[in-house]
Amino acid sequence: MTAKTVTSAQVFRALLKREVRVAMRELPFFLLRTTLQPLMFVTVFGFLLPKMGFVQRGYGAALLPGILAISLAFASVQAVALPMVADFGWTFEIEDRLLAPVPIRVVAFAKIVSGVVQGVIAALFVLPIARLIMGPIDGLTGSHLAAVVSVVILGAMTFSTFGMVLGTAIQPQQIGLMFGFIVAPMIFFGCAYYPWAGLSAVPVMKYAVLINPLVYVSEGMRAVLTPALPHMPLVAVLIALVVLTFLFMAIGFRTFERRAVS
Amino acid sequence: MADIVTSGLRKIYPAPKQRRGLPGSGGPLGTIAPGARSASAQPGRDIVALNGLDLQVSDGEFFGLLGPNGAGKTTTIGILTTRVRPSGGEARVGGIDVMLDPVRVKQRIGVVPQRPNPDRSLTVRENMLFHAAYFGIPANVAQRRSSELLDMLGIGDRGEAKVNHLSGGQQQRLMIARALVHEPEILFLDEPTVGLDPQARLALWEILRSLHAEGRTIVMTTHYMDEADKLCERIGIVDQGKLLVCDTPNALKARAPGGTMIELTLDGPTAGLEPGTLRLPGVIKAESRGIELVVYAERAGEMIPGLIRLAEEAGRTVRDIRLTEPSLETLFVSLTGRKLD
Numbered sequence: 001m002t003a004k005t006v007t008s009a010q011v012f013r014a015l016l017k018r019e020v021r022v023a024m025r026e027l028p029f030f031l032l033r034t035t036l037q038p039l040m041f042v043t044v045f046g047f048l049l050p051k052m053g054f055v056q057r058g059y060g061a062a063l064l065p066g067i068l069a070i071s072l073a074f075a076s077v078q079a080v081a082l083p084m085v086a087d088f089g090w091t092f093e094i095e096d097r098l099l100a101p102v103p104i105r106v107v108a109f110a111k112i113v114s115g116v117v118q119g120v121i122a123a124l125f126v127l128p129i130a131r132l133i134m135g136p137i138d139g140l141t142g143s144h145l146a147a148v149v150s151v152v153i154l155g156a157m158t159f160s161t162f163g164m165v166l167g168t169a170i171q172p173q174q175i176g177l178m179f180g181f182i183v184a185p186m187i188f189f190g191c192a193y194y195p196w197a198g199l200s201a202v203p204v205m206k207y208a209v210l211i212n213p214l215v216y217v218s219e220g221m222r223a224v225l226t227p228a229l230p231h232m233p234l235v236a237v238l239i240a241l242v243v244l245t246f247l248f249m250a251i252g253f254r255t256f257e258r259r260a261v262s
Numbered sequence: 263m264a265d266i267v268t269s270g271l272r273k274i275y276p277a278p279k280q281r282r283g284l285p286g287s288g289g290p291l292g293t294i295a296p297g298a299r300s301a302s303a304q305p306g307r308d309i310v311a312l313n314g315l316d317l318q319v320s321d322g323e324f325f326g327l328l329g330p331n332g333a334g335k336t337t338t339i340g341i342l343t344t345r346v347r348p349s350g351g352e353a354r355v356g357g358i359d360v361m362l363d364p365v366r367v368k369q370r371i372g373v374v375p376q377r378p379n380p381d382r383s384l385t386v387r388e389n390m391l392f393h394a395a396y397f398g399i400p401a402n403v404a405q406r407r408s409s410e411l412l413d414m415l416g417i418g419d420r421g422e423a424k425v426n427h428l429s430g431g432q433q434q435r436l437m438i439a440r441a442l443v444h445e446p447e448i449l450f451l452d453e454p455t456v457g458l459d460p461q462a463r464l465a466l467w468e469i470l471r472s473l474h475a476e477g478r479t480i481v482m483t484t485h486y487m488d489e490a491d492k493l494c495e496r497i498g499i500v501d502q503g504k505l506l507v508c509d510t511p512n513a514l515k516a517r518a519p520g521g522t523m524i525e526l527t528l529d530g531p532t533a534g535l536e537p538g539t540l541r542l543p544g545v546i547k548a549e550s551r552g553i554e555l556v557v558y559a560e561r562a563g564e565m566i567p568g569l570i571r572l573a574e575e576a577g578r579t580v581r582d583i584r585l586t587e588p589s590l591e592t593l594f595v596s597l598t599g600r601k602l603d
Contacts, residue, residue, distance in 0.1 A: 099371075
């Protein structure tokens with residue numbers, strides 16, 4: 001009965017293992033929920049419309065990185081934000097994790113890491129299917145692997161931490177609603193379906209969308225996957241994603257703690 | 263040695279706002295009791311859940327917090343288990359300040375919340391194993407202990423079941439098993455027997471007694487008088503965020519008005535004995551009922567020889583004597599002017 005000391009790293013591993021166990025059990029439903037929409041978009045805009053001749057064939061090269069960005073970003077957001085409904089809901093299921101002998105931030109961080117992993121899985125799932133639907137894509141390259149990994153991890157971090165903010169700053173019952181109000185506009189104005197450079201046609205829009213974190217993930221994906229096409233400088237993208245990650249993490253930890261300790 | 267100390271503990275929940283919902287509306291430990299919420303949660307008025315609570319629980323003690331819904335019991339447990347941030351005062355568990363070093367406090371405690379809140383994404387056994395892992399318990403030890411505890415709580419055959427397939431009582435027992443899997447020195451239970459059937463309730467009492475016998479400190483809240491009376495070594499009665507009295511069950515009952523009831527059965531009518539009885543020191547009230555004489559007195563034990571002598575002087579023999587102790591219920595009513603529930 002003496003107090004055994006356990007390191008934060010050990011507890012973190014156990015917390016992460018729990019998140020992974022739960023996520024794996026839900027994986028088919030999770031993938032269906034997070035990737036069906038991007039894949040349908042690919043089918044219409046990357047396959048049907050080009051076939052009909054409404055859209056130029058080259059559009060696929062601009063679309064694919066954006067579709068991957070959406071899959072990555074919104075799988076990460078959902079993986080973190082949606083379980084909060086149960087965690088902080090009526091019965092407060094998260095309590096046993098909050099009682100683990102670690103600072104509460106460790107519990108929050110395990111959720112963020114789990115969100116990153118799930119975002120990456122969703123993107124990896126979408127990539128081959130989208131490529132299959134759209135056919136060959138001009139200038140698609142995987143040769144900048146380190147850059148791809150950096151954008152993917154940072155993009156997932158940005159949206160995982162954003163999911164923590166959404167999931168804790170908003171009442172659990174309203175999280176579903178928030179997806180309609182916040183997430184849907186983010187997708188449409190996130191430069192996922194068109195390159196940012198294209199917005200030069202509407203300059204106001206071009207600068208207004210810069211507050212949307214998805215813009216940097218989409219443009220980052222273009223920079224590393226289809227670098228021949230116009231895209232934001234990779235350095236600018238990486239800086240933006242790092243800043244956003246730290247910002248959302250700082251806010252998310254605070255709102256998580258406020259919800260955890262009343 | 264005092265294991266748990268609170269001094270001047272205060273908790274004020276900000277006035278509920280219309281749009282943001284009630285304070286801590288999510289958590290069983292993070293919130294005041296539902297009854298209190300509806301009673302005092304009016305927009306624009308802060309809710310004082312604890313108003314200077316002073317408490318001391320000794321090492322290895324079985325301590326009961328007794329009070330009506332909304333008295334501040336759950337908030338007290340919430341603060342002691344690091345789940346609620348006090349607005350003022352101090353709380354120490356095992357000598358550690360709960361605000362300054364919550365991690366070390368969490369290392370030593372086990373918590374059974376008011377409403378069962380198992381991890382519904384996991385099976386029964388996984389709930390046990392992951393909880394053990396959060397405390398760094400090796401997997402093989404966790405497996406063995408989980409099986410033992412689930413068996414002890416009578417849900418050993420439900421290990422692979424999903425939590426949602428358990429009945430409410432079974433979920434409550436899972437909560438108790440889970441709170442014990444890391445062998446905490448101090449166990450907090452918030453109304454653990456609410457929603458249990460009488461049989462499960464008695465089984466839980468036995469388990470708590472044996473845990474206490476092992477030397478664990480147990481702090482339990484309840485609004486059942488008999489439960490506090492039978493289990494706890496000391497009871498603190500709280501109401502409106504304050505500790506009203508704190509003592510052993512017997513000492514508390516001795517403070518109840520009306521004293522102990524003594525029923526004497528004689529071999530004949532007891533009529534005419536009342537005036538003599540009332541002259542005995544300490545007698546509050548005497549009543550003749552056929553062959554029974556009912557006496558209320560402050561110190562029952564000391565009264566008996568005098569009562570027997572009185573009966574014998576009247577030419578009667580005492581056939582039977584029954585003592586009924588005053589109840590906590592009567593004490594609570596006298597302290598607060600209200601019933602417990």
